[in-house]
Amino acid sequence: MKNPTRPTIHRRRLLQQGAAAGLLAPLLGALPARAQDAPRRFAPQRADWRSFEVSTTVTVADPQGTSRVWIPAPSVETDYQRSVDSSWSGNATQAAMVSDPARGVRMLYAEFAPSVSAPTITLVSQVRTRNRAVDWSHSEPVREDPATLRAALAPAELIPLDGIVRKTATEATRGAHTDLEKVQALYRWVVANAHREPKVRGCGTGDIKAMLETGDLSGKCADLNALFVGLCRAVGVPARDIYGVRLAPSAFGYRELGANPANLKGAQHCRAEVFLKAHGWVAMDPADVLKVMRQETPDWIKDPAHPLIAPVMQGLFGAWEGNWLAYNTGHDVTLPHAAAKGTLPFLMYPNGENSSGRFDELAPDAFRYTISARELKA
Incomplete structure (x- = not known):
């Protein structure tokens, strides 16, 4: 059983093969020669405003x-x-x-x-x-306004919580008992099953029922993070999309995780967060994992354990970089x-x-x- 204070994100196939919870550790230490110039880590920590x-x-x-x-x-x-x-x-x-x-x-x-x-x-x-990162080593019950939590568990017009959405969420979280375990399972599921589609206009629409019914789990951030949010809500974990815009290049060297401040047309980006009983609101962004996999290099990287992707896969489960402005959660x-x-x-x-x-x-x-x-x- 995973240590609940230090969640580790793995590809489902690797878990099925019995990979140890520390599998990603050696991947973070060194990159193959063909990727020497790639970023080595993505681990936003609390920093100055x-x-x-x-x-x-x-x-x-x-x-x-x-x-x-x-x-x-x-x-x-x-x-x-x-x-x-x-x-x-x-x-x-x-x-x-x-x-x-x-x-x-x-x-x-x-x-x-x-x-x-x-x-x-x-x-x-x-x-x-500023950067945002959860301290997984510290946990204690967190109180939140019940109305806020109810809103983060409610369906939306394009994010229903019954039918195929609930069925998918239930299947993806089978064997998960705590809210953290459920969120880990759904984060992995979205990265393993969905993908970024650059041809989608804007950030997408977030029609997750249509995505699941057609089996076409492609899209952009408003689709992919809405899928994650809807699946979390469907199994009782409060979650919400946060709509905003990137403001500056990434300090971690990933081109796709930053923007040109002189021209932010097309820099809009939707993030997500979940409410965990022992940690409060926690940052999440599976859509950006999928963006790096699809667009950071000329080749589409489809393995989340790839040395270029593993740091982002791990880092965006619980952290954001503060080069982004949040507009709203509506x-x-x-x-x-x-x-x-x-x-x-x-x-x-x-x-x-x-x-x-x-x-x-x-x-x-x-x-x-x-x-x-x-x-x-x-």
């Missing part, structure tokens, strides 16, 4: 009638992120910080009268972020004052509409929005 200024500018490309724009704003206040200030400028007829009434997702809302010929709005947010988000009806699966991109209809938030050049960041001196 970093300060960033993030700017999002939206220009309505084809103003028709009244134009409306919504820009996600940081609404996560935790021990790994602090919001400092947000301000906006532009020629909006009216602008204000608003929230989805059911989820509390914060955003800047801007409205432009038909007389405004070139609608433009810029949101500037200052945040402080599913089924309503845009206040929107003419178009219905909800969004999540709010991670600028959105907009006018009399011609809803803009395509996944086409930043056609929608005409830019996102950039700069790190501020302490």
